[in-house]
Amino acid sequence: MGTSGTNRPERQRKTALRLNLLLLRGSRHWLRVALILLGIYVSLPFVAPTLMRLGLEGPGRLLYTLYSPFCHQFAFRTFFLYGEQPFYPRFNVPSDLTPFETYAVDSPEFKEAVMPYLPSGTSADELDLNAFSPALQFGSRAFLGDERMGYKMTLCARDIAIYIAMFIGGLIYSIPTVRRRLRPAPLYLYLLLGIAPIAIDGFSQLLGYPPFSLWEPRETTPYFRVLTGALFGFMNVWLGFPYLEASMRETRRQIEAKLARAGIET
Numbered sequence: 479m480g481t482s483g484t485n486r487p488e489r490q491r492k493t494a495l496r497l498n499l500l501l502l503r504g505s506r507h508w509l510r511v512a513l514i515l516l517g518i519y520v521s522l523p524f525v526a527p528t529l530m531r532l533g534l535e536g537p538g539r540l541l542y543t544l545y546s547p548f549c550h551q552f553a554f555r556t557f558f559l560y561g562e563q564p565f566y567p568r569f570n571v572p573s574d575l576t577p578f579e580t581y582a583v584d585s586p587e588f589k590e591a592v593m594p595y596l597p598s599g600t601s602a603d604e605l606d607l608n609a610f611s612p613a614l615q616f617g618s619r620a621f622l623g624d625e626r627m628g629y630k631m632t633l634c635a636r637d638i639a640i641y642i643a644m645f646i647g648g649l650i651y652s653i654p655t656v657r658r659r660l661r662p663a664p665l666y667l668y669l670l671l672g673i674a675p676i677a678i679d680g681f682s683q684l685l686g687y688p689p690f691s692l693w694e695p696r697e698t699t700p701y702f703r704v705l706t707g708a709l710f711g712f713m714n715v716w717l718g719f720p721y722l723e724a725s726m727r728e729t730r731r732q733i734e735a736k737l738a739r740a741g742i743e744t
Contacts, residue, residue, distance in 0.1 A: 495742070502733045502744060505726040509652055509719075516645040523638055527559040527629035530622060538629075542622060545632035553588075553618040554578040555703065557635050561628020565635065565700040569608060573699055578618070579607040587624040592617025610687045610695060635700050636676070636707035643711025651719050663716040672713030675706040 504511070522541055529538035542551070554568045566578040582588040589602035595613040596605060605613055623629030631638060651657055663672075679698055686695040698706075737744050 495740075498733050498737060499744075502730060502737075505729040505733070508722065508726050509648065509657075512722075513645065513648045513652065516641060516648060520638065520641045520645050523631040523633045524559070526632045527623065530629040531560045539622070542632050546619075549633045549637050550615075551619045551630070551632065551634060552615065553582075553621050553623070553630050554697075555634045555636070556630040557638065557700070558623060558628040558630050561623065562626060563628075566627060567700060568697045570695060571697040571699055575700075581627050582607055582618075582621075585621075585624050585627065588617065588621045591621035594620075635703040639704040639707030640711040640714075643708040644715055647712045647715030648719065651715060657723065660716070660720055662718075662720040663713060665717075668713050668717045672710045672717070676710045679703075679706050 523545065526538050526541035526545075529535070529541070545551070554566055557564055558566065563575050565575055566581055567573050567575055569577040569579050571577070592602050592605060592613055595616040596602065605611070605617075607614060621630075633641070651660065679702065683696055683698060684690065685692045734744055
């Protein structure tokens with residue numbers, strides 16, 4: 479008992495030392511860790527449709543499931559790979575692309591995906607594809623694609639643009655001269671360029687559909703989804719990363735000073 483009590487402060491000291499060294503390492507390499515995580519997060523949405531195309535449906539469906547809590551995954555707002563078009567917008571989108579409804583009406587895979595969300599006794603052929611109904615929304619979320627349309631990514635067009643922009647912005651921020659000189663974006667600029675476009679676009683769509691129906695329903699073009707998403711992603715980096723760098727720099731300074739007082743070189 480006496481030996482155990484004597485060793486306890488020593489164990490606590492070693493544990494504290496390990497934690498401090500871990501925090502120090504994290505504060506020195508936080509940007510690298512962030513870029514690795516972002517890189518993985520923006521890569522897997524491309525992997526899932528590729529797996530589906532190769533017939534590896536089990537791993538592919540697992541990726542769609544893992545990303546499902548983070549995105550609505552509506553097929554008509556998401557990029558597709560390996561199909562006739564990269565995007566299948568709804569009929570009311572001003573676009574030269576063939577509408578989603580034109581493909582969905584002939585897709586057995588879509589009809590199978592939408593069946594669980596139809597009223598009892600209703601067939602998929604009776605679904606009004608032009609109405610923004612819960613059946614259309616949930617069905618298009620469950621629909622992963624087919625041989626003709628290809629297979630959708632695990633994140634919608636706007637979300638994938640956000641995270642790709644953050645990854646690219648992080649790479650730019652990792653350039654030493656940029657990292658030293660860049661200051662956080664002014665809040666008004668973040669609101670103007672990052673928040674306002676995506677908020678106006680999103681709410682103008684939402685409020686056009688039931689139960690609000692304040693005006694004629696509208697859908698944004700895929701290009702505008704990408705633009706607003708990319709602006710939001712870049713502005714997140716410009717605003718957030720300099721603050722993170724300052725916080726990590728202060729953490730490094732405090733831990734290095736603490737370890738120096740303990741006679742430990744870092």
